[in-house]
Amino acid sequence: MSRSLPTQPKLHVFPDYDALSSAAAEAVARKLRAEPETVFLLPTGVTPLGMYRRLVEMHAGEGLSFAGATFFNLDEYLGLPADHPASYHVYMRDNFYGLVDADPHRVHVPDGSAVDPEAECERYEAAMTEAGGVGLCVLGIGRNGHVGFNEPGAPFDSRTRVVRLAETTRLVNAGDFEGARAPERAITAGMRTIFEAREILLLASGANKSQAVAAAAGGEVSEDVPASMLQRHPRATFMVDQEAASAVVDAG
Numbered sequence: 001m002s003r004s005l006p007t008q009p010k011l012h013v014f015p016d017y018d019a020l021s022s023a024a025a026e027a028v029a030r031k032l033r034a035e036p037e038t039v040f041l042l043p044t045g046v047t048p049l050g051m052y053r054r055l056v057e058m059h060a061g062e063g064l065s066f067a068g069a070t071f072f073n074l075d076e077y078l079g080l081p082a083d084h085p086a087s088y089h090v091y092m093r094d095n096f097y098g099l100v101d102a103d104p105h106r107v108h109v110p111d112g113s114a115v116d117p118e119a120e121c122e123r124y125e126a127a128m129t130e131a132g133g134v135g136l137c138v139l140g141i142g143r144n145g146h147v148g149f150n151e152p153g154a155p156f157d158s159r160t161r162v163v164r165l166a167e168t169t170r171l172v173n174a175g176d177f178e179g180a181r182a183p184e185r186a187i188t189a190g191m192r193t194i195f196e197a198r199e200i201l202l203l204a205s206g207a208n209k210s211q212a213v214a215a216a217a218g219g220e221v222s223e224d225v226p227a228s229m230l231q232r233h234p235r236a237t238f239m240v241d242q243e244a245a246s247a248v249v250d251a252g
């Protein structure tokens with residue numbers, strides 16, 4: 001069972017990472033059962049791995065089908081070929097899309113090797129609109145409060161675009177790259193793109209996310225903490241484990 005704290009957006013606190021991951025997968029599954037043609041906007045990173053594992057189990061064990069749904073990814077590094085082991089194309093294929101019955105024609109990840117990245121951003125944003133808009137967006141959160149690759153300072157009215165990664169983000173992600181140097185730029189869905197999702201779930205696990213979660217869920221709404229924009233969203237829920245919730249002031 002989760003504990004709900006009286007904040008806006010809703011904050012559900014789970015005892016541990018497994019409970020958080022199961023609940024996140026259940027929320028995705030519920031959405032799919034109600035609306036098999038849901039358009040999802042999905043994250044990469046360490047945090048959602050448990051959710052993807054559980055969804056793959058639900059597909060294998062319970063026949064949960066993803067075949068009618070459409071999927072977009074939040075972001076991709078710029079300058080990486082799609083088959084680079086650290087690309088989000090590979091992450092999504094290996095952890096999710098390749099393990100369920102997702103229709104390859106309805107799976108979208110920004111093309112990090114596009115010759116014209118700006119045109120790729122426009123195409124990507126338009127594809128989301130054409131698909132009917134995002135029904136459910138799942139997010140992780142960076143230690144600096146980023147969502148997708150919208151780093152601190154990202155305009156709340158931004159759409160899919162090319163961004164420069166914060167040095168802190170490049171350091172956190174450096175281990176995925178040979179020579180421990182992460183790319184400098186990425187394509188990310190923008191803050192406005194994310195905000196227009198009809199429903200948003202933000203997942204966070206571990207003490208190293210506690211300050212970001214506290215600032216995003218209860219601090220001032222500011223472009224300095226991109227995830228704080230979710231406080232203005234009518235259907236945004238933070239799903240976090242006990243450690244990630246540890247800096248939130250419990251007003252109840």
Ligand code: PGA
Nearest residue numbers: 045046047048140141142
């Ligand atoms: P993580 O990344 O899940 O690997 O911590 C989250 C993020 O940076 O958005």
